[in-house]
Amino acid sequence: MSTAASDTTMSYIRKHYFATPLNSAISVLLALFTLWVLWSLFDWAVLKAIWGKGLNEECRAHEHGACWSFVATRWRIVLFGLYPFEEQWRSALACLVMLAVAVLSCMPAFWSAKRLPILWVLGFATFFVLMRGGVFGLTEVTERDWGGLSLTVFIFAAVCLLGMPLAIIFALLRRSELPWIAKTMALVIDVIRSLPLLSIMFTFAIVLPFVLPDWAIGDKLYRVIVGYAIFFACYQAEIIRGGMQALLMGQEEAAKALGMGYWHRIGYIILPQAFRNALPPTINQFVITFKETSLVTIIGFFDILASGRAAAGTADWSFATIEMYLFVGFLFFIFVFCLSRYGAYLERRMAVGSR
Structure with a gap:
């Protein structure tokens, strides 16, 4: 200094x-x-802590320090949940694939309207094949046996993958020049944004099967993901629309004067600048979406938080509740902190918010 x-x-x-x-x-x-x-x-947490595997009796006798033996002994349940023990390498590899996708998405070489969607679709497809199996000689593991960190990552990735294109469509419909389209879309967005996310999850998980034909019901997990994606899209659509409104009207008018069509104006002029202007709230929306995946535990899914409760729910480890929540919170912190730091880097790189 x-x-x-x-x-x-x-x-x-x-x-x-x-x-x-x-x-x-x-x-x-x-x-x-x-x-x-x-x-x-x-x-x-350090000096008086108990380290090592399977030392629950020592932890009970030594009550003045943290029992990190719980993490060393029960970490598989926290990370993989109900996933079959002999197949947990697939769950770990699937999470590493999505981590690689996230890292590659941060590289400017993939920042294009074609490369980034292809990267995410291929990465998510690989993730799904590894988790589900049934092909390439992999044992089939149905969704009811998924759990832990891998289920949390799956829900987050699926919501973002479905929600972002929907958000762009909703934002474009919201600013349509036809009043009946714009007002109808505004009503839909405002109604969904006024509802708690948990009520939407309950509706898609429990109520929707009563009004859908049998062939359209599908698995409860995918219904919840669709409902969450719509909720995400409504919030993100307003963020994108705000980025569009920050643009000077003269840019679109100049593009019209040059004879550019609607989709060329949107794809090459409007959306790139709108996403740039909306970068800070978009990063914040991704952070909120990842954290709120823990709500699925209330409707019966074995996500990382439910897996942590199960790991500490046995008689041998019932005293390690604090250590369990700290471990799960640390996993959430790693993701959120990395995402926020990357968002800050992008803001400095693009000089967003400096005006």
């Missing part, structure tokens, strides 16, 4: 935290309290 930057930082600290004797006393007390909390957490 340069001398000028250091002086600026010290000036800021003196001005905001040590300007008066009272401010100085409060700042010192809060700093000491923060250090005490951090030291207590470090002491509990």
Whole structure:
């Protein structure tokens, strides 16, 4: 750090935290309290913790530290849920495939309207084949046996894959020049956005089979994904529409004057800039979507949160509830933190929000 930057930082600290004797006393007390909390957490989570596999009796006898033996012993249930033990390598490989897709999506070489959808479709198809099996000599594992992290990743990827094209369609219909189309789409979006996500999941999981013909019912998991994708699309459509409204009207008018058709104007002028303008809320929407996948546990799916409860729900490990929630929370934190940091990088690269 340069001398000028250091002086600026010290000036800021003196001005905001040590300007008066009272401010100085409060700042010192809060700093000491923060250090005490951090030291207590470090002491509990590291210094006094129990490490190793299968040491539940030692954890019961030693109550003053964290029992990370729970994670070492029960991590398979948390990550893979009900997936057959001998086939769990497929679930792990499927998650790695989607991780690779996410990493490749961050590379500018794939930032095109053709490459990015192809990458996600191929990656998701590979993920599904690995999880479901029944082809290429893989044992078939039905959706009712899926669970853990892989189910959470599957729901999130499927919702985004279905929801993003729907969001673009909804946004275009919302700004249609035909009033009856625009008003109808606005009503649909506003109604769905006013409903809790959980009520939509319940509707698609439980109510919808009563009004659909037998051939259209399908599996409960896919009905929930469709309902979640529609919910995601309605929110994302308003984000995209906001990005479109931020554009200068003269750009579309100039494109019309040059003789460009509707789809060329949308594909080459409107949508690229709209997505650029809507980048911060879009990243936020992806983060919210990933976190809200945990709601599926309420309607009977064995996602990572339900798998964690099952892992800590036995008599041998019932005392490790805190460690279980910390482990699951850490997995969520890794994804959300990486996504938020990547979003911040994109904002700096594209100078979004600097105007």
